[in-house]
Amino acid sequence: MADDGMLMNFTIGDSVIKPEAKFKGGTWRDRLTAKKRSAHRGSEKAPGDAAARNAASKNPNQVQLGTRPVKRQRTEDSDSFNRPSAPRSGGDRRPQQHPRDPKHFVSSLFTSNPEARNPEEPKEEREAEDAKPTNAPLIDGLDTFTNLGLSPNLAAHLLTKLELKAPTAIQRSSITQLLKEESDAFIQAETGSGKTLAYLLPLVQRIMDLSKATNEHNDTQVHRDSGLFAIILAPTRELCKQISVVLENILRCANWIVCGTVIGGEKKKSEKARLRKGLNILVATPGRLVDHLDNTEALQVGNVRWLVLDEGDRLMDMGFEEELQGIVKKLDARQRPSRVPGVPTRRTTILCSATLKMNVQKLGEISLKDAVHIKADPSDEDEEKTNKDEEESFRVPAQLKQSYAIVPAKLRLVSLTAYLKRTFMRKGSVMKAIVFMSCADVVDFHFELFSRNQDREQQRKSDEENKRDEKDEKDEKDEKDEEKEKLSPHGTIAPGRAFSTPTNPVILHRLHGSLPQNVRTATLGSFSRSTEACVMICTDVASRGLDLPNVDLVVEYDPAFSSDDHTHRIGRTARVGRDGRALVFLQPGCEENYVEVLKRGYRDGGKALTRTDANEILKRGFGGNDNKKKNWEERTTDWQMDVERWALDNPDYLEMARRAFQSHVRAYATHTAAERSMFNIKELHLGHLAKSFALRDRPGKINVPGLRPGQEDTKKDFKAARNGVAGNKRKAEDAPSSTNVADEAARKMRAKMREHMSGANEFNLA
Numbered sequence: 001m002a003d004d005g006m007l008m009n010f011t012i013g014d015s016v017i018k019p020e021a022k023f024k025g026g027t028w029r030d031r032l033t034a035k036k037r038s039a040h041r042g043s044e045k046a047p048g049d050a051a052a053r054n055a056a057s058k059n060p061n062q063v064q065l066g067t068r069p070v071k072r073q074r075t076e077d078s079d080s081f082n083r084p085s086a087p088r089s090g091g092d093r094r095p096q097q098h099p100r101d102p103k104h105f106v107s108s109l110f111t112s113n114p115e116a117r118n119p120e121e122p123k124e125e126r127e128a129e130d131a132k133p134t135n136a137p138l139i140d141g142l143d144t145f146t147n148l149g150l151s152p153n154l155a156a157h158l159l160t161k162l163e164l165k166a167p168t169a170i171q172r173s174s175i176t177q178l179l180k181e182e183s184d185a186f187i188q189a190e191t192g193s194g195k196t197l198a199y200l201l202p203l204v205q206r207i208m209d210l211s212k213a214t215n216e217h218n219d220t221q222v223h224r225d226s227g228l229f230a231i232i233l234a235p236t237r238e239l240c241k242q243i244s245v246v247l248e249n250i251l252r253c254a255n256w257i258v259c260g261t262v263i264g265g266e267k268k269k270s271e272k273a274r275l276r277k278g279l280n281i282l283v284a285t286p287g288r289l290v291d292h293l294d295n296t297e298a299l300q301v302g303n304v305r306w307l308v309l310d311e312g313d314r315l316m317d318m319g320f321e322e323e324l325q326g327i328v329k330k331l332d333a334r335q336r337p338s339r340v341p342g343v344p345t346r347r348t349t350i351l352c353s354a355t356l357k358m359n360v361q362k363l364g365e366i367s368l369k370d371a372v373h374i375k376a377d378p379s380d381e382d383e384e385k386t387n388k389d390e391e392e393s394f395r396v397p398a399q400l401k402q403s404y405a406i407v408p409a410k411l412r413l414v415s416l417t418a419y420l421k422r423t424f425m426r427k428g429s430v431m432k433a434i435v436f437m438s439c440a441d442v443v444d445f446h447f448e449l450f451s452r453n454q455d456r457e458q459q460r461k462s463d464e465e466n467k468r469d470e471k472d473e474k475d476e477k478d479e480k481d482e483e484k485e486k487l488s489p490h491g492t493i494a495p496g497r498a499f500s501t502p503t504n505p506v507i508l509h510r511l512h513g514s515l516p517q518n519v520r521t522a523t524l525g526s527f528s529r530s531t532e533a534c535v536m537i538c539t540d541v542a543s544r545g546l547d548l549p550n551v552d553l554v555v556e557y558d559p560a561f562s563s564d565d566h567t568h569r570i571g572r573t574a575r576v577g578r579d580g581r582a583l584v585f586l587q588p589g590c591e592e593n594y595v596e597v598l599k600r601g602y603r604d605g606g607k608a609l610t611r612t613d614a615n616e617i618l619k620r621g622f623g624g625n626d627n628k629k630k631n632w633e634e635r636t637t638d639w640q641m642d643v644e645r646w647a648l649d650n651p652d653y654l655e656m657a658r659r660a661f662q663s664h665v666r667a668y669a670t671h672t673a674a675e676r677s678m679f680n681i682k683e684l685h686l687g688h689l690a691k692s693f694a695l696r697d698r699p700g701k702i703n704v705p706g707l708r709p710g711q712e713d714t715k716k717d718f719k720a721a722r723n724g725v726a727g728n729k730r731k732a733e734d735a736p737s738s739t740n741v742a743d744e745a746a747r748k749m750r751a752k753m754r755e756h757m758s759g760a761n762e763f764n765l766a
């Protein structure tokens with residue numbers, strides 16, 4: 001049987017077509033847990049109907065990996081799976097049964113791939129000139145930090161010590177506004193437009209002014225014991241640390257003002273000691289701040305007059321909102337008139353993000369009143385959005401060259417490899433690239449695959465055939481471990497052999513939230529400091545706020561779970577006026593509709609957006625020079641066969657591949673409700689997808705027990721799936737009340753967020 005009629009081995013409950021509660025923010029696992037619990041709660045509303053309860057208690061998109069497969073419906077579209085998309089060449093490359101195992105199935109890369117539904121739009125004549133950067137400093141304008149109202153001392157410090165010559169557009173707007181008025185504010189501007197300084201500079205200036213206000217004797221009035229005036233909250237430790245580094249750099253010109261952090265990752269005792277000594281500005285993660293507000297007497301917040309929520313939309317999302325409300329309530333309750341003259345009477349709240357929506361209900365919850373919307377260019381007519389879709393989207397830096405690649409599931413892995421090969425073919429053209437993937441298991445698998453040593457593998461195999469003695473094997477393993485050890489003591493950095501050339505070696509990094517915080521910190525630090533070509537494969541843990549230097553390229557191998565996340569991901573490149581490129585992989589079919597979402601990010605309706613496809617990428621990446629010997633299709637097929645054998649020959653890698661496949665399918669089901677029609681799990685061809693994980697198994701056979709620690713929920717899902725419907729059944733009398741379920745879901749989600757932020761060491765980008 002050809003793989004064309006590959007069986008779809010999952011069932012989708014009826015609830016998938018029912019309207020569902022929207023779950024935004026958090027990691028995909030948080031959303032999955034919430035969705036599952038919500039579905040379960042829904043089921044309890046109809047007691048007595050056991051069948052309905054069973055159906056509803058499952059995740060609507062849950063993939064039942066162990067149950068009897070349901071055949072893929074043959075619709076007009078699915079027929080396209082039977083259409084060959086490229087001529088076969090280079091001998092017989094028809095699908096075959098694997099000789100070793102009848103359960104395995106070797107399918108051809110270039111047959112039965114679905115074709116793109118939407119034809120390529122005719123390319124308009126593009127202007128030769130590149131788009132003018134929209135997030136660059138305004139060096140050609142007349143605005144200087146001084147004439148925006150910053151003191152000559154502070155402006156001189158920015159110029160001489162921090163090499164900041166002129167403000168960016170958002171800094172111009174926010175400094176003017178926040179220096180003169182006390183109103184609450186939203187700072188919303190493109191990624192990489194300097195929003196951190198947009199709120200830090202006026203804040204520091206206002207606190208510096210407190211010293212001047214009543215200082216008759218010309219000595220500084222404000223000192224570390226004068227009180228805590230400002231709190232800056234950010235969702236992750238990495239971001240807090242980054243903000244704190246910037247703040248410390250600014251305060252070098254006003255060293256009587258003291259800042260500090262409480263972000264966890266060190267003994268609470270040391271944080272308490274720091275608070276006891278006195279701070280004027282505090283940078284904190286919400287969880288840790290709540291903890292200190294409850295337990296640390298030395299943390300006096302009566303004088304706090306500025307509360308900044310960096311990545312404010314994320315902080316108001318699931319997992320943080322309750323903590324945030326608690327913080328606001330405590331600040332309100334403990335506010336006192338200040339002894340320090342010049343301190344405003346009311347507290348100002350400032351929200352800041354590239355994807356901030358003026359969500360009135362949420363704002364009420366954190367007591368934001370009559371907030372001013374600060375934009376990069378208030379007179380920008382283009383910003384006046386008319387339709388709802390546009391309101392929901394955010395601009396990307398105009399100089400960012402974005403493209404999308406229509407790549408069928410089977411060709412995903414080879415296309416990514418080819419694209420990165422091509423990218424790093426010439427030394428110096430791209431320094432750093434970030435590749436976003438759906439989840440931790442997928443990151444780990446690709447890290448292992450891209451860093452594998454082909455020569456050594458081949459050597460190993462032939463040596464095995466020659467029955468080498470055990471000692472030699474051990475030596476070889478030690479050698480391999482040593483090599484990895486040299487690059488990274490944590491196993492998160494390795495040579496990226498799949499796309500290195502002898503003249504341009506590429507270093508590979510991996511990063512995800514399941515790594516211990518100190519490993520995350522070390523890995524990010526290494527990627528950030530690296531002066532060699534390097535690639536970081538990661539999950540959304542690296543999507544927000546991080547300012548990593550010299551990132552030239554962002555690849556979204558798996559599209560983001562929401563369009564807001566997409567904005568943040570691609571925002572890791574093309575920062576402060578620099579060039580950058582981004583590529584998103586889309587599969588033919590419903591995913592093509594995502595192009596409309598990408599277009600909304602541009603002022604010109606997406607004329608700058610370019611399209612490519614798998615064949616184009618493969619030709620460029622696997623084309624090679626000696627075309628006479630082999631063509632690109634043969635080379636691609638050889639590479640794919642090689643990785644399939646690599647996975648098959650080593651049980652560890654095979655399990656990794658299977659686990660990655662399973663986790664990926666689960667993650668795919670957690671795209672936000674608004675975008676799920678574009679990422680419809682019913683359209684996923686699991687058989688083809690498995691090939692992009694180097695698997696020859698039929699999807700129904702892929703069944704990996706024991707997921708990574710801390711994934712109890714996913715594990716339960718998995719077991720339930722394995723045991724079929726009965727496994728998921730919960731007796732009515734055992735079922736907790738709906739309130740308990742909701743509380744439990746909320747508690748678990750908060751715990752997971754804390755888990756993500758726990759165990760951190762300091763992340764120092766400077």
Ligand SMILES: Nc1ncnc2c1ncn2[C@@H]1O[C@H](COP(=O)(O)OP(=O)(O)OP(=O)(O)O)[C@@H](O)[C@H]1O
Pocket residue numbers: 137163164165166167168171189190191192193194195196197353354544545546547571572575576
């Ligand atoms: N006026 C300026 N001139 C030159 N560089 C600047 C200026 N302001 C900020 N930068 C630099 O721009 C980079 C991006 O700044 P920042 O991280 O604040 O951007 P952002 O808008 O918060 O991005 P994101 O939305 O991704 O968090 C930093 O490296 C910062 O040092």
